[in-house]
Amino acid sequence: MLRFAAFAAAILLPAAAFAHHGWSSYDARKVIDVSVKLQNVRWSNPHGSAQAVYKKQRWNVVLAPVSRMEARGLTRAMLAKPVRLVGYPRSDGTREMRIERVIAAGKTIELR
Numbered sequence: 001m002l003r004f005a006a007f008a009a010a011i012l013l014p015a016a017a018f019a020h021h022g023w024s025s026y027d028a029r030k031v032i033d034v035s036v037k038l039q040n041v042r043w044s045n046p047h048g049s050a051q052a053v054y055k056k057q058r059w060n061v062v063l064a065p066v067s068r069m070e071a072r073g074l075t076r077a078m079l080a081k082p083v084r085l086v087g088y089p090r091s092d093g094t095r096e097m098r099i100e101r102v103i104a105a106g107k108t109i110e111l112r
Helices: 002-019 066-071
Strands: 032-036 039-042 049-054 057-062 083-089 096-104 107-110
Touching: 032 049, 057 083
Parallel strands: 057 096
Antiparallel strands: 032 083, 039 049, 049 057, 083 096, 096 107
């Protein structure tokens, strides 16, 4: 039984790590700084997400885990109004941005 558990872990753990994108897939040399109205906000783990129109195209927005956002003062209600996002685009050209900070309701919230 122990061998089976070790084998299963050896197979499943790398797959789980691969399924969740790492932060190295974003280009920190290209800062995105945009004021937008977020759509389809998901207040969930492993991290929140939303969509926004940026450069006339729909982009996926990757936020932080809910517990971190709430601990730093960001609420889901604050994302219901237009916000300013500062972050980085994916390096591979996928229309997705990783958000470093959110400016909402007169507050700057650092997500990372």
